[in-house]
Amino acid sequence: MAFDAFQKRKERQLLWLLLPALVPLLILTIYPAVYAVYLSMTNEALTGVAAAKPRFVGVANYLRLFSDGRFWNSLFVTFVFVVGSAIIGQFVLGFISAIALRRKIVGAPVFGAAILLPNAAPEVVAGFMWISMLAGGDHATLSKILVFFGLPYVDWLQTFPLFMVVMVNTWRGIGTAMILLTAGLAAVPAEVYEAARMDGANPRQMFMRITLPLMAPTIFLYMLISTVSTISVFGLVYALTRGGPGNKTEVISVYIYNQSFTAFQIGYGAAGAVVALVVSLALGIAYVRSLKVEV
Amino acid sequence: MAGISEKRSGAYTFLAYVTLIVISIFCILPFIWMALASIDSNAQLFLKWPDSVTFDHYTKVFAEENGVRWFANSLFTVLSATFIVMVVAGLGGYALSRSKAWWKQPFLYAILLIRVLPSTALLVPLYKILLTANNGIGTLLRPLVGEHYRSVMQLFGFIDGYLGLIIVLATGQLPLALWIMKVFFDGVPKDYEEAAILDGATLVQRIRRVLIPLALPGLAAAGLFAFMSAWGDFLLPLILLSSPELQTLPIGLFRAFLRVNEIDYGLLAALATIYLIPAVIAFSFARRFLVQTFSGGVKG
Numbered sequence: 001m002a003f004d005a006f007q008k009r010k011e012r013q014l015l016w017l018l019l020p021a022l023v024p025l026l027i028l029t030i031y032p033a034v035y036a037v038y039l040s041m042t043n044e045a046l047t048g049v050a051a052a053k054p055r056f057v058g059v060a061n062y063l064r065l066f067s068d069g070r071f072w073n074s075l076f077v078t079f080v081f082v083v084g085s086a087i088i089g090q091f092v093l094g095f096i097s098a099i100a101l102r103r104k105i106v107g108a109p110v111f112g113a114a115i116l117l118p119n120a121a122p123e124v125v126a127g128f129m130w131i132s133m134l135a136g137g138d139h140a141t142l143s144k145i146l147v148f149f150g151l152p153y154v155d156w157l158q159t160f161p162l163f164m165v166v167m168v169n170t171w172r173g174i175g176t177a178m179i180l181l182t183a184g185l186a187a188v189p190a191e192v193y194e195a196a197r198m199d200g201a202n203p204r205q206m207f208m209r210i211t212l213p214l215m216a217p218t219i220f221l222y223m224l225i226s227t228v229s230t231i232s233v234f235g236l237v238y239a240l241t242r243g244g245p246g247n248k249t250e251v252i253s254v255y256i257y258n259q260s261f262t263a264f265q266i267g268y269g270a271a272g273a274v275v276a277l278v279v280s281l282a283l284g285i286a287y288v289r290s291l292k293v294e295v
Numbered sequence: 296m297a298g299i300s301e302k303r304s305g306a307y308t309f310l311a312y313v314t315l316i317v318i319s320i321f322c323i324l325p326f327i328w329m330a331l332a333s334i335d336s337n338a339q340l341f342l343k344w345p346d347s348v349t350f351d352h353y354t355k356v357f358a359e360e361n362g363v364r365w366f367a368n369s370l371f372t373v374l375s376a377t378f379i380v381m382v383v384a385g386l387g388g389y390a391l392s393r394s395k396a397w398w399k400q401p402f403l404y405a406i407l408l409i410r411v412l413p414s415t416a417l418l419v420p421l422y423k424i425l426l427t428a429n430n431g432i433g434t435l436l437r438p439l440v441g442e443h444y445r446s447v448m449q450l451f452g453f454i455d456g457y458l459g460l461i462i463v464l465a466t467g468q469l470p471l472a473l474w475i476m477k478v479f480f481d482g483v484p485k486d487y488e489e490a491a492i493l494d495g496a497t498l499v500q501r502i503r504r505v506l507i508p509l510a511l512p513g514l515a516a517a518g519l520f521a522f523m524s525a526w527g528d529f530l531l532p533l534i535l536l537s538s539p540e541l542q543t544l545p546i547g548l549f550r551a552f553l554r555v556n557e558i559d560y561g562l563l564a565a566l567a568t569i570y571l572i573p574a575v576i577a578f579s580f581a582r583r584f585l586v587q588t589f590s591g592g593v594k595g
Contacts, residue, residue, distance in 0.1 A: 228411045
């Protein structure tokens with residue numbers, strides 16, 4: 001009995017310690033998410049009549065959203081952005097770097113640091129640096145390099161905007177992919193490779209039959225994480241193109257931002273936000289389940 | 296046999312070098328342009344060797360632009376947020392590690408899921424909540440401070456004020472920090488605390504004398520990640536701050552870049568370099584914690 005009372009008191013103390021974290025999370029993350037659902041069913045606006053007296057409009061915003069070509073375009077752009085940069089670009093280049101760095105390489109820490117450096121760059125700095133690489137037509141650094149190899153001048157951000165945004169986001173995430181996949185590679189026991197070598201397996205066979213299958217859970221987890229975090233990328237795209245030219249690089253987060261803060265249609269922007277929230281949450285739940293969190 | 300496989304191995308090593316060199320150049324080329332442009336007396340938008348080396352751009356950032364102000368604003372808001380995160384996540388992470396109550400597992404799942412919510416999607420409702428809070432604190436303070444109302448609101452306001460930005464920045468970093476601290480305390484044996492309890496120490500004494508010294512490495516990791524993420528955040532200051540006196544470095548850089556008619560690339564590069572350096576320093580310390588956060592936190 002005395003022990004029970006002691007446990008109860010201890011748990012109450014612990015709850016008090018958690019309270020300073022619980023309160024801001026409830027007010028500033030959970031409540032806004034719920035509030036977004038409510039806002040999406042009103043005609044709330046930042047200015048004008050609707051700002052003073054918002055009305056409940058039911059699913060009208062969603063009907064409008066699903067018939068809005070610009071919204072579908074932003075979903076398509078987001079899809080290309082995520083698949084191109086997170087699933088393909090960062091993963092492939094990060095995996096290649098991780099595998100290359102498993103050999104005895106002179107200056108391995110220097111290569112590692114160079115590949116990780118873009119990770120440290122704040123989004124606005126990354127956008128600014130890449131404007132130098134890509135914008136300015138004839139004068140862009142990338143043009144100068146390619147002209148050196150005999151290729152024609154291209155205005156990169158005007159001609160291939162989405163591909164360029166994908167490339168820049170790839171650039172930013174190779175390092176993380178490399179680090180996480182290096183950890184995954186190190187976890188594959190050396191004896192397995194040893195046994196395969198004894199059986200006369202070549203490097204390609206060992207990669208396809210041992211490395212990939214044993215790494216599959218790590219790779220799956222990595223892809224979920226990078227997909228979710230790439231969906232929410234805003235600053236990089238906004239600083240680089242602001243969604244343009246046209247709406248060619250308007251990913252969902254830039255779309256929501258433009259609808260809410262440029263067009264001032266809060267209710268309508270919230271409907272887009274709810275779609276983004278639902279997709280992210282679904283992926284997040286898959287992530288949490290596959291993580292098998294020990295608590 | 297051995298000869299062939301050695302030759303093969305040599306070819307693979309060569310391939311590894313070529314790959315690493317190409318990827319590394321891709322990764323650092325933009326940085327090289329920025330570093331060179333920031334000291335080039337005739338800086339251009341493309342990569343070139345400096346005409347002559349000068350540090351005028353750096354002095355200009357501080358002397359002519361509001362560089363000092365932006366830097367101080369960034370440092371103040373981000374360090375305050377980081378400090379709050381370390382305290383709150385230290386306490387909360389301890390509670391999450393030691394509790395056996397029913398709310399533990401739902402809470403842990405919840406903080407993992409909060410991390411995946413895109414911040415742009417939460418921004419509008421968040422803005423409305425902050426606006427309400429701002430009006431509330433405004434009506435409260437207005438009769439008290441009178442003519443100083445504007446400057447007081449720049450400190451304690453939730454919209455266009457330091458307090459709002461700091462609290463929202465801190466809340467954004469809390470989930471990962473809580474996770475890091477929970478996992479950290481899981482690795483700290485309970486013997487120390489139990490010994491302290493037997494010696495009759497109160498909860499506050501236990502926290503101050505036993506837990507804080509033990510938790511320092513975990514707090515350092517949590518603080519580093521909070522600092523990096525808050526330092527790099529662009530969206531929140533973009534939405535929450537409008538007064539020129541309150542601008543932070545990312546917004547100063549972004550706005551300076553938008554003044555299309557008078558772009559001074561040397562100046563911008565110097566400003567961007569100044570903004571980049573603290574991020575790189577923090578990242579170089581945080582690097583070794585990167586893998587651990589992967590198992591629970593979402594990268595970003």
